[in-house]
Each structure stands twice: as C-alpha cells, then as structure tokens.
Amino acid sequence: MVENAIKEVYTALLPKIMTIADLGCSAGPNTLLFISSIISIIVEQCKSGGDASVELQFFLNDLPGNDFNELFRSIEKFKRPNTTGEMAHLPPLYYIMGLPESYYNRLFPRESVHLFHSSYCLHWRSQEPEGLEAWRKTYLNxxxxxxxxxxxxxxVKQFQKQFHKDFSLFLKLRHEELVHGGQMVLIFLGRKNEDVYSGDLNQLFGLVARSLQSLVLKGLVDKEKLQSFNLPVYGPSVGEVKELVMQSHLFNMDLIKQFEMNWDPFDDSESDDVEDTARSSMNIAKFTRPALKSLIVRHFGETIIDAWFTEFMSLVAEHLEKEKTKFTTIVMSLKKE
Ligand SMILES: C[S@@+](CC[C@H](N)C(=O)[O-])C[C@H]1O[C@@H](n2cnc3c(N)ncnc32)[C@H](O)[C@@H]1O
Known part of the structure; x- marks a missing residue:
C-alpha cells in the first residue's frame, strides 16, 4: 500500500520536492526501514523514466519524549554510502528532519505534504477517556x-467518544496539511468484530489489569490508584473507522484491510497451538513493557515495574495455555481529492 501510494503521488503530481512524513516514528529500525523503502521506490521510478531531479524531504514525527538523539545517530550510520559508494551517487537527494510534537496538533503548513505514513500509533488516544471518575473518588471502571x-x-461510550474525537481531529488536521492528490497510509491496531467487548486488546489489557490487581492484593499497589487508572487506548473495528472517514467528507478511501498476527512477534506459524509457552509469554511481556512503562511509572511509580512484569508474564503464560491469541491490524489508504 505504501508502494502504491508513493508511486501514484509521484506520477500524478510530479513534485520537484516531495514531502513525506512518518507520524509516530519511534526510534527503532522500523523508522529507517520506511525511509529506505521510499527511497528505493523513487530510485526505481527515476530509473524508469521519472524526473531524477526530484528531492525528498522526510519529517520524522513523534512525541517530544521520543529518543530523537538515538534516532539521528542511527540515521548518520544509515546515510553513509556502502563500500562501493553506490548509494551516494544515485538520485534522489533526500533530507531528514525531526518533528517532536503530538500529531493531534497542526504539524505542517497547509497543503505542503505529499504522503503521510503512520504505523502502529493511532490506537493510542490523546488522553484517557473523560468522565470516568463519578464523584468523591468513585471510579466507574x-x-x-x-x-x-x-x-x-x-x-464504553466514553472510550468510544475519545476515539471519535481524536480520530476526527487527526483526519481534519492532516487534510489541511496534505496537497491535493496527496495520500495517507495508516496502520494501527483494531478489533476483528463489531462487538466492543471482544477483541485481543481487551484480552491483553485485561491481563495487564489482573496483574495490577494481584499487586493490590500483595500490598504493592494502592486499590484507589488502580481504580483511577485507565489506558488512553482504543481498538476500533473496520466499520467504526469507515464510518468516521465517511462522516468527515474529507478523503476518498482507496483501500481498507485487516490482518492478524500472533501476539508473540517471533511466532510466524499459522498453527493454533503455542509451541513454547514460556518463551512466547516472555516475548509478549517484553514488547508490552516498553509500550506501557511510561504510563505505569507515571501513575504507580517506578518501583512496581519489575513485580508487575513478572506477574503479567505469568498471566500471559496461563492465557496461552488456553488460547493462542492474535492482534488485529487495520491498514488503510486515504486520498485527498
Ligand atoms: C509502537 S510505536 C510505533 C513505532 C513505529 N512507527 C513502528 O511502526 O514500529 C508507537 C509510537 O507512537 C508514538 N505516539 C503515540 N502518540 C503520539 C502522538 N500523539 N503524536 C506523535 N507520536 C505519538 C509513540 O511515542 C511511539 O513512539
């Protein structure tokens, strides 16, 4: 989908300078993977008769707390030509810039971006749902x-309201910033069925909640602290996403798809059995920790992290004994006419 989007924008608009933004880029190898695949696609386009004078400017966006120093150090290595010096002489010229700011704000001048890409971010909300504290420390969830x-x-309505608000705002802001004919490829976690109580995120975060509940029983976490904690997250269904895009009247939806992958990112098998529960539960707990760590530390303090991790991993192992669960990913491509 990224390849199609970038080729279409390039051939339809023939920009001299092409502006591409990765929203929620983080600071890992995936960030560089995205940049290098865009460059390779444009190299191919130039070779097959495209305008080789096109220059690319990449904006790497994430929250200000992201490790931009680490990111730019890895980009320095990535930019060095290989031993034959080959990459250095191939078009296009490209420039990479950092953009530390929440994408729930305007990030670019109007009509200046050709392609937005965002991978595994848009299930995060801008804040916790509102109205979950009823009165005098009575917590509704x-x-x-x-x-x-x-x-x-x-x-449930409050979680959905926050998603509607954030996602509609995101569409409106990006629409203002895209050039006519510009595109967005958005990839995020969602849920397979319409039933809002179903879904693997519900199961995963249910296990996180249970691990925190056992820390309450062990006296390591205050019960009221747990009751006042809710995740700023929502996994929508394809139907909900389509409806919001339609309601916005801003984009043509070229394509929307969902696919599944195992909770354990190192398990590519199609089988319904978990081969090694201990290994898979460790892998799952290891990728959940960085995703939730800053939220947990901010609310409960640093000291509970190790105890929470151990508790969570053992609940994941127990869960995998009964069921191999998969994430649902929604991928969509939107065009501004
Ligand atoms: C799971 S990482 C995804 C990293 C990378 N895009 C990938 O596909 O591997 C999610 C990233 O989204 C960022 N993020 C979450 N909310 C954001 C916001 N409102 N504005 C910008 N970045 C945000 C987080 O800081 C985090 O780096």
Whole structure:
C-alpha cells in the first residue's frame, strides 16, 4: 500500500520536492526501514523514466519524549554510502528532519505534504477517556483499565467518544496539511468484530489489569490508584473507522484491510497451538513493557515495574495455555481529492 501510494503521488503530481512524513516514528529500525523503502521506490521510478531531479524531504514525527538523539545517530550510520559508494551517487537527494510534537496538533503548513505514513500509533488516544471518575473518588471502571466484560455501557461510550474525537481531529488536521492528490497510509491496531467487548486488546489489557490487581492484593499497589487508572487506548473495528472517514467528507478511501498476527512477534506459524509457552509469554511481556512503562511509572511509580512484569508474564503464560491469541491490524489508504 505504501508502494502504491508513493508511486501514484509521484506520477500524478510530479513534485520537484516531495514531502513525506512518518507520524509516530519511534526510534527503532522500523523508522529507517520506511525511509529506505521510499527511497528505493523513487530510485526505481527515476530509473524508469521519472524526473531524477526530484528531492525528498522526510519529517520524522513523534512525541517530544521520543529518543530523537538515538534516532539521528542511527540515521548518520544509515546515510553513509556502502563500500562501493553506490548509494551516494544515485538520485534522489533526500533530507531528514525531526518533528517532536503530538500529531493531534497542526504539524505542517497547509497543503505542503505529499504522503503521510503512520504505523502502529493511532490506537493510542490523546488522553484517557473523560468522565470516568463519578464523584468523591468513585471510579466507574473500577479495577479495569480498558474495556472488559464488567465495563458498563456508559464507560464504553466514553472510550468510544475519545476515539471519535481524536480520530476526527487527526483526519481534519492532516487534510489541511496534505496537497491535493496527496495520500495517507495508516496502520494501527483494531478489533476483528463489531462487538466492543471482544477483541485481543481487551484480552491483553485485561491481563495487564489482573496483574495490577494481584499487586493490590500483595500490598504493592494502592486499590484507589488502580481504580483511577485507565489506558488512553482504543481498538476500533473496520466499520467504526469507515464510518468516521465517511462522516468527515474529507478523503476518498482507496483501500481498507485487516490482518492478524500472533501476539508473540517471533511466532510466524499459522498453527493454533503455542509451541513454547514460556518463551512466547516472555516475548509478549517484553514488547508490552516498553509500550506501557511510561504510563505505569507515571501513575504507580517506578518501583512496581519489575513485580508487575513478572506477574503479567505469568498471566500471559496461563492465557496461552488456553488460547493462542492474535492482534488485529487495520491498514488503510486515504486520498485527498
Ligand atoms: C509502537 S510505536 C510505533 C513505532 C513505529 N512507527 C513502528 O511502526 O514500529 C508507537 C509510537 O507512537 C508514538 N505516539 C503515540 N502518540 C503520539 C502522538 N500523539 N503524536 C506523535 N507520536 C505519538 C509513540 O511515542 C511511539 O513512539
């Protein structure tokens, strides 16, 4: 989808300077993978008769807390030509810039961006849902931290409201910033079915909640602290996403798809059995920790992290004994006419 989008924008608009932004770029190898694949696609386009004088400017966006120093150090290595010096002489020229700011704000001048890309970010909300504290420290989602079987319809509505607000704002802001004919490829976690109580995120965060509940029982976490904690996250269905895009009247939806992958990122098998529960639960706990660490530390303090990790990993192992669960990823491509 990224390849199609970049080729279409390049051939339809023939820009002299092409502006491409990766929103929520983080600071890992995936950031560089995105940049290098865009460069390779444009190199191919230039070879097959495209305008070789095109120059690319990449904007790498993330929250200000992202490790931009680490990111730019890795880019320095990536930019060095290989031993034959080959890459250095091939068009296009490209420039890479950092953009530390939440993408729930305007990031660019109007009509200046050709392609937006965002991978595994848009399930994060700009804040926790509002209105979950009823009065005098009565917390409506009780010991839950996301939507589980015991979450009331009112609380579900609050999570959905926050998603609608954030996603609609995101579409409006990006529409202002895209050139006519510009495109967006958005990849984020969602849920497979319309039922808002179903879904693997509900299961995963249900296990995170249970691990925090056992820390309450062990006296390591204050019960009221847990009750006042909710995740700024929402996994939408394809139907919900389509409806918001339609309601916005801003974009043509070229394509929307969903696919599944195992919770354990190192397990590529199609089988319904977990081969090594201990190894998979460790892998799952290891990628969940960096995703939630800053939220947990901010709310409960640094000291509980190790105990939480151990507790969580053992609950994941217990879960995998019963069921191999998969993430649902939604991928879509939008065009501004
Ligand atoms: C799971 S990482 C994805 C990293 C990379 N894009 C990838 O596909 O591997 C999610 C990133 O989204 C960023 N993020 C979350 N909310 C954001 C916001 N409002 N504005 C900018 N970045 C945000 C986080 O800081 C984090 O680096």
């Amino acid at each position: 009780e010991d839950n931290i996301y939507i589980t079987k015991t979450t009331t319809p009112f609380v």
